[in-house]
Amino acid sequence: MNTKKMILAVVFFTMVSSNLLFSQRQTWSETKEQKAQRMEWWTNDRFGMFIHWGIYALPARHEWVQLYEKIPAAEYKKYFDHFNPDLYDPKEWAAKAKKAGMKYVVLTTKHHDGFCLWDTQYTDYKVTNTPYGKDLIKPFVDAFRAEGIRIGFYYSLIDWHHPHFAFDRGHPPVPTDPEERKKENAKRDMNIYRQYMKDQLRELLTQFGQIDELFMDFSYPGEGGKGHKDWDSEGLARLARELQPQIIINNRMDLDHTDWGWDYITPEQFMPQEWPTVNGERVPWETCQTFSGSWGYYRDQYTWKSTHQLIVMLIETVSKGGNLLLNVGPTARGVFDDRANERLDGIGKWMRFHDRSIYGCTQAPDEYQTPQNCLLTYNPETHRLYIHVLEWPFKSLHLPGLKDKIEYVQLLHDASEIKFHSRTQSGSHTVETSRENDVILTLPVERPNHDVPVIEIFLK
Structure with a gap:
């Protein structure tokens, strides 16, 4: 290869290398995953x-x-x-x-x-x-x-x-x-x-x-x-x-x-x-x-x-x-x-x-409606729903649309069981009724001694 061709080859290689380096420096590529x-x-x-x-x-x-x-x-x-x-x-x-x-x-x-x-x-x-x-x-x-x-x-x-x-x-x-x-x-x-x-x-x-x-x-x-x-x-x-x-x-x-x-x-x-x-x-x-x-x-x-x-x-x-x-x-x-x-x-x-x-949690899926005076978080890995109760209700907390979706419920701070049911019958002034597909949590009357009590729901 003569001297002129060698010089042109070096220049071309330098330009290509520089452009590749510039391209690499300009981009940061990754998938959403x-x-x-x-x-x-x-x-x-x-x-x-x-x-x-x-x-x-x-x-x-x-x-x-x-x-x-x-x-x-x-x-x-x-x-x-x-x-x-x-x-x-x-x-x-x-x-x-x-x-x-x-x-x-x-x-x-x-x-x-x-x-x-x-x-x-x-x-x-x-x-x-x-x-x-x-x-x-x-x-x-x-x-x-x-x-x-x-x-x-x-x-x-x-x-x-x-x-x-x-x-x-x-x-x-x-x-x-x-x-x-x-x-x-x-x-x-x-x-x-x-x-x-x-x-x-x-x-x-x-x-x-x-x-x-x-x-x-x-x-x-x-x-x-x-x-x-x-x-x-x-x-x-x-x-x-x-x-x-x-x-x-x-x-x-x-x-x-x-x-x-x-x-x-x-x-x-x-x-x-x-x-x-x-x-x-x-x-x-x-x-x-x-x-x-x-x-x-x-x-x-x-x-x-x-x-x-x-x-x-x-x-x-x-x-x-x-x-x-x-x-x-x-x-x-x-x-x-x-x-x-x-x-x-x-x-x-x-x-x-x-x-x-809090850790590992995020916004609850849209299918889970937030009860009154509450905030929801959700852990997609453990498939658990957390109800943060801002104002403690008397006796019952109604959960819309969760019939047949709940495996177990407890207060998070002490792991004490919360009973739940879904009733649609009526006829007694002491029987609480609910809408179809709703679930009623039976809460203790006394509010737990925590700034914001949390109810942990194990979903099926």
Whole structure:
């Protein structure tokens, strides 16, 4: 082969190889069955702990305090200079999460203020340069893994500290004059910031072992905002999937136009009316919720949900086929607020006796109608139906359409039998009647001493 042909052959081979590599990098292909298998642990576990923690725990006035109060960077630095969580004990955190029945955890590795909880090599704005002086994430990961809790990382796409993150409509302090903002942004290069995110994501997904869930937060496309092109979201998602092929990724990178860039949707601080759908098809979903109105530690906030509200929230989420990610905002000394501890203990007490109505459960098939003042969950593997009784009725609970479908019934907390029958006869003022095909459960008059009593039905 002459020299010219050799050169052409090499060029052709290089082009083909490059195109193949590019094609491989562009795609993430799996069947619905493969995706369901990848997400099986997540849809089984149903209940996780969210942890928002950073230097915003020092002002203790919301994790967005820098934006809400328009605090200049020079003034905000005092929280960096005084961050010293001397009581931080991740083993204690992990034990509390496990006792509450939480099966996975998601930690804010970097929030919108740009402060990093690990010893990243790409910025000085990190915990190892604070008075505390030590990495927070490695001991955290080790402690939670030791309790059998899966690990998730939150990473903010927003960064109010980075010098190349372009000013937009949600940046503290934002130049209000459009020309001034344009002039300031001319000094900023989002290409540098995009590479910064990839470099940090690579650190997070290579330095701490298997990471099970990635929570990227968040996009706000449109005029004055940022979307997938600003983040290079496809590049971030490809990188995550290359480094951790088993990882589960949320939907906040503005990749709704793809079928591979996200795995589940994330309604926040509200309860969907029904199982959410995308293009008419039910999709995996997880609602993230707080004990109170903020995510970070907020000393003077008094809108705390009761333990009962939180338990009902968990049940309702599972009854609609979803997961609950419940947030704790530790204090600046590294401990959980007493109000959070009280509620975690209460949830754990309920979960100890009722967790099998949560784990492995989902929305009940349409053929099972929900009785009044109740919520239903269903385990398709064990073929059991769980009735969560929100208001305890007197003596009887009517179950529509379940005649000849029930094998056995019991209260879940103590496995005590509940008798059932189906009567259609009438004629005595003491005989309870029911509609055809209905079943009547005969309940104890006294309500069980649990936040939400659960009836377990073994179906034929």
